[in-house]
Structures are given as C-alpha cells and as structure tokens.
Amino acid sequence: MKFLLLLLGLAASDVNTSEASGICPNSHTQADLNDCAAKMAKAADTSLAKFYAAYTKRLSVDQVQLFQSATSDWLRYRESHCRFESSGVLGGSAYSMVFDLCMTSQAQERLRMLRELSKCQEGDLSCPTS
Numbered sequence: 001m002k003f004l005l006l007l008l009g010l011a012a013s014d015v016n017t018s019e020a021s022g023i024c025p026n027s028h029t030q031a032d033l034n035d036c037a038a039k040m041a042k043a044a045d046t047s048l049a050k051f052y053a054a055y056t057k058r059l060s061v062d063q064v065q066l067f068q069s070a071t072s073d074w075l076r077y078r079e080s081h082c083r084f085e086s087s088g089v090l091g092g093s094a095y096s097m098v099f100d101l102c103m104t105s106q107a108q109e110r111l112r113m114l115r116e117l118s119k120c121q122e123g124d125l126s127c128p129t130s
Contacts, residue, residue, distance in 0.1 A: 030093045037100035044107035051111055055118055058129045067128075078106045 024036035052071065056064050082102035089095045120127035 030097070033094075034096045034100070037097040037104070041100040041103040041107070044104045044111075048107050048111050051114060055114060055129075058118070063128055074110060078103065078110075082106060 024033060027033045027036050052067075056067060059067060082099050085102045086095055086098040089098050117127075118129060120129070
C-alpha cells in the first residue's frame with residue numbers, strides 16, 4: 001500500500017485537486033485507489049484542455065489545424081503508450097489505477113512541454129506563436 005501511495009504522490013505533483021494534494025488520504029482499498037487515480041487523470045485532462053483553449057487563441061487558423069492534428073495524434077499515442085505501460089497488470093484490480101496514473105503523467109508532461117513552447121522568444125524559428 002505504501003508503494004501505491006508513493007506512486008500516487010509522484011503522479012499528483014502537478015495536479016491541483018484536493019484528491020491529489022492529499023495523496024488520496026481516504027484511499028484504503030484498491031477500488032478507492034482506482035477512483036482517486038481516475039479523478040487525477042480527469043483533473044490533468046481538464047488542465048490540459050484549459051491550456052489548449054487559451055493557447056489556440058494565439059495561433060493562426062492554419063496553425064490551429066496543425067495543432068489539432070498534432071493533438072489528435074498525441075491523444076492516440078498516449079492511449080496506446082499507457083495501455084502498453086499498464087499491460088503488466090492487465091486483468092488485475094490495479095490495472096485502471098496504473099493506466100490512469102500513466103494518463104495523468106502523460107498529460108502533465110504534455111502540458112509542461114506546451115507551456116515551454118508557448119514561452120518561446122521572438123526570433124526563435126521553431127516558435128509557432130509570437
């Protein structure tokens with residue numbers, strides 16, 4: 001159980017929800033841990049969606065289409081990656097928790113990368129926004 005809470009604490013580090021900030025203090029069963037991990041994944045996706053909405057306002061119409069395509073590709077990648085990453089517990093009671101923790105971690109990493117990209121300096125030729 002300590003190991004699972006440690007995993008939840010690591011995955012929760014960038015998610016601003018009451019469930020995550022307490023590292024799932026009311027989780028005493030696997031079902032509780034699964035529910036908590038699902039809430040963390042939903043919160044991470046909500047943060048990502050909010051960032052997407054604000055970020056796309058800074059893009060041209062053509063860039064929005066490219067960003068939407070890249071996002072669609074990333075979503076398929078994330079799903080596939082997390083299915084693979086959690087395959088070691090496939091069929092077990094911890095599968096949904098491991099899968100959701102992966103989805104949370106991937107969303108947090110995507111958000112971090114996009115925040116960095118959104119702060120690029122003028123003159124940076126790899127910068128999609130001004």
